Structures are given as C-alpha cells and as structure tokens.
Amino acid sequence: MTTYLTRILEFKAGEVRDLKQRSPERLYREKVAELPPVRDFYGALRRAPESPINLIAEVKKASPSRGILVEDFHPLDIARRYAELGASAFSVLTDREFFQGSNDYLQLVASSCDIPVLRKDFIIDESQIFEARLIGADAILLIVAALEPAQLGEYLSLAHELGLAVLVEVHDEHELEHALEQGSRMIGVNNRDLRDFTFSLDTSLRLRPKMPSGIIAVAESGLKRSSDVMMMQEASFDAVLIGEGLLGEELQGFTWKRI
Numbered sequence: 183m184t185t186y187l188t189r190i191l192e193f194k195a196g197e198v199r200d201l202k203q204r205s206p207e208r209l210y211r212e213k214v215a216e217l218p219p220v221r222d223f224y225g226a227l228r229r230a231p232e233s234p235i236n237l238i239a240e241v242k243k244a245s246p247s248r249g250i251l252v253e254d255f256h257p258l259d260i261a262r263r264y265a266e267l268g269a270s271a272f273s274v275l276t277d278r279e280f281f282q283g284s285n286d287y288l289q290l291v292a293s294s295c296d297i298p299v300l301r302k303d304f305i306i307d308e309s310q311i312f313e314a315r316l317i318g319a320d321a322i323l324l325i326v327a328a329l330e331p332a333q334l335g336e337y338l339s340l341a342h343e344l345g346l347a348v349l350v351e352v353h354d355e356h357e358l359e360h361a362l363e364q365g366s367r368m369i370g371v372n373n374r375d376l377r378d379f380t381f382s383l384d385t386s387l388r389l390r391p392k393m394p395s396g397i398i399a400v401a402e403s404g405l406k407r408s409s410d411v412m413m414m415q416e417a418s419f420d421a422v423l424i425g426e427g428l429l430g431e432e433l434q435g436f437t438w439k440r441i
C-alpha cells in the first residue's frame with residue numbers, strides 16, 4: 183500500500199544513492215575521527231524526580247501535512263528564541279523534499295548554540311548517520327517503521343560508536359517491543375501516524391506505561407496546549423518534542439524549565 187511514509191522513503195532512497203556516491207565510508211571515518219566530542223543529549227533529556235518535563239524544540243519550516251508554517255524562516259533566530267523559552271534540546275529538520283529542512287540549518291544551529299541538537303530526518307542508511315555526525319548533530323532519529331528489523335540494532339550501534347544519542351521513534355506496541363529488544367535508551371512515541379498523518383495524543387498515554395523505567399521517554403507531535411504538556415508530564419514522560427505548537431502563543435507563554 184502506498185502511504186505518505188512509503189512515498190517519503192522511496193524518495194529518500196534516491197537521495198541516499200547520491201550521498202553514497204559522493205562520500206565513501208572510508209572518508210567519513212577519517213573525518214569523524216577529527217571531530218570534537220558531541221554534547222550529552224541523553225543527559226539533557228533525562229528528567230530528575232520532581233522536576234518539570236523537558237522540551238525538545240523543533241526548528242521546522244514546513245510539513246507535508248500543513249505546508250509552510252514559517253514564511254520568513256531564520257533557523258538561528260528561532261533556535262535562540264526556543265533556548266530563551268527554556269528548551270533542553272533542539273530538533274532540526276534536515277529533510278529538504280517534504281519538510282523544507284536543510285543540513286545547513288542544522289549546522290548553523292549546532293555551531294551557534296550550546297544546547298544539544300537532534301538531526302530530524304528519515305534515516306535508512308549508515309551514510310546518513312556519519313553525515314549527521316559531520317554536520318554537527320549530537321543525536322539522530324531512527325524511525326522503527328522506516329527500517330528493516332535488523333537495521334535498527336545495527337544503526338543504534340553505529341550511532342553510539344560515533345558518540346551520537348538516538349531517539350528511537352515508535353507508534354504502536356509492536357514497534358515499542360522491537361525498540362526495547364534492540365537496546366534503545368531513548369524512545370519517542372509519535373502521536374502522528376506517518377502512514378496517513380492522522381494523530382491522537384492517546385498513543386503516547388497508551389504506550390508510556392509499557393516503557394520500563396530507565397528508558398528516556400519522549401512524547402512527540404501534535405502537542406499544542408499547556409494542558410497537553412501537563413498531561414505528558416503527569417504521564418511521566420521525560421520530555422516532549424514540539425514543532426508547530428511552539429509557533430502558537432499558548433506554549434510560548436508556558437513556563438518551561440529555565441536552564
């Protein structure tokens with residue numbers, strides 16, 4: 183069945199072919215060895231007992247479901263505003279075709295701010311993990327629904343070997359089980375179904391009790407109101423990942439944890 187996700191992944195496969203032609207793995211390994219260490223993404227997101235929920239603020243220009251969200255898009259200004267709001271980490275979209283993101287945006291944000299940065303993209307090949315490290319990311323997203331079962335474990339290992347943290351994204355019980363079996367340390371529940379872009383906050387609430395303690399738990403997508411954030415805090419998520427909702431006034435006025 184053709185879904186939004188399958189369409190995105192097909193396009194991504196073409197991009198990855200080009201990327202692999204441009205840069206063989208040997209070159210990546212040499213370059214990565216010269217890089218400074220990453221910032222501690224896991225450490226920034228783990229919520230201490232009694233402390234408020236952490237914010238991963240997403241720097242997002244557009245989405246396939248909503249089109250352009252920010253016409254006059256200045257990623258660094260947006261990131262600085264989110265840091266002032268109290269964000270613990272950033273997520274920067276690097277997918278060009280569907281989200282109008284860019285590696286340049288990530289590079290700019292990562293090199294100008296102290297807060298750790300997640301590369302938000304559809305990773306389907308090891309070359310993209312090396313690339314993430316080279317452009318300055320501290321963490322990557324791995325979407326369980328976008329990978330073959332054997333790939334998740336392999337990519338987790340490679341990312342950790344390169345010093346990158348991994349946010350493993352799941353959408354149902356089955357994916358969660360697989361994520362846990364493969365040794366994920368940080369798991370994000372996407373409230374949005376990437377196959378048809380429908381969403382429900384209940385997805386996070388339903389899956390949270392099935393995540394063992396010790397896992398860093400993140401609720402992702404569709405959070406727009408203070409009450410949504412409070413609900414995830416009460417459900418004992420460590421963090422929320424918010425893009426579009428931060429463009430609205432309500433969450434800009436929210437008292438996020440100050441750093």
Ligand SMILES: O=P(O)(O)OC[C@@H](O)[C@@H](O)c1c[nH]c2ccccc12
Nearest residue numbers: 372402403404405423424425426427
């Ligand atoms: O803008 P929102 O609804 O707050 O969502 C942010 C983030 O969760 C969403 O952009 C996202 C979650 N998983 C993804 C995977 C790929 C691209 C984007 C995403």
